Amino acid sequence: MLSSELAGWDADKAFGFYESVRAVLPRARYPATPTCAPDLGPVAERYDVFVFDAFGVLNVGETPIKGARERIDQLRELGKSVFVMTNGASFSAEASMEKFRKFGFDFTENEIVSSRSATLSTIGSFGDLDGWHVITTERDDAADFGQLEPIGEVADDLDEAEGFLFLSSARWSEPKQAMLEASLMRRKRPVVVGNPDAVAPREYGLSLEPGYYGHRIAQRCGIDVAFHGKPFPSIYDVLESRISPDIQPSRVVMMGDTLHTDVLGAAACGWGSVLVASHGLFRGLGVESYITASGIVPDWIVPSI
DSSP: OOHHTTTTOOOHHHHHHHHHHHHGOOOOOOOSSSSSSSSSSSGGGGGGGEOOOBBTTTTTTTOTTTHHHHHHHHHHTTEEEEEEEEEEOOOOHHHHHHHHTTTTTOOOOGGEEEEHHHHHHHGGGGOOOOTEEEETTTTOOOGGGSSSSOSSSSSHHHHHHHHEEOOTTOOOOHHHHHHHHHHHSSSSSOOEEEEOEEEEETEEEEEEOOOHHHHHHHHHHHOEEEEEESHHHHHHHHHTTOOOSSOGGEEEEEEESOOOIIIHHHHHTTOEEEEEEESSSTTTTTTTTHHHHHHHOOEESOOOO
């Protein structure tokens, strides 16, 4: 990512961006006030299924958060079901498992629900993806989506594409974004974003993610961009298909570091929510002012899980 693109991106700017696209996010109902707790201990008895965001909850960038593995083990010992729900769309199921193993976690493939899996579950609605281009990492061939072309480096290549699948911004830049927007203005085509996050917490600060670029395309090019991942419904459908139908939504709880993705998405499908305040988007900040300004209220606030 170019440093000039990241200049000025902090929690306030990210929050403002999410608020600016609020009209296209799901609607939800919230509690009047959140309950503060020192960790997940007081929360455990109230829920049967615990769903963890990755960035800002289990890890920050490539660094696992201290005590996260132990908390997962404690919940399992209590008989709770545990899942990870991540908007990281650049990893296949096998690669996701390997990534979490490196962090010290032992999640099974069934326990990892990614926005990539949500995108795969719905991409068939676009028919044959022949001629589509994909925006992803160098190591990801996106073969699970079919024979997609890596996005071109010149305008003529983009003009020939029949659609665009956006999985990662790791190799993306403002010049490439401008080139893509210009191509889409010349001829509107489908755009599918497999990671709705606008930013992600890293060791060095915030990175710009596909959700930011996807919302820009929707606003500037007049395209109904399809988003898959938190807070949009398809990823919750995938997770709910993996748990017992006897478990009521109110017995499922989401732990995350953002209001507009983690908390909003959980509330929209009737789950409980826990805002983790010390490691992700709001680390070092008072979250109460952001809750008041947005009206997005978690059920719980904890500094760390």
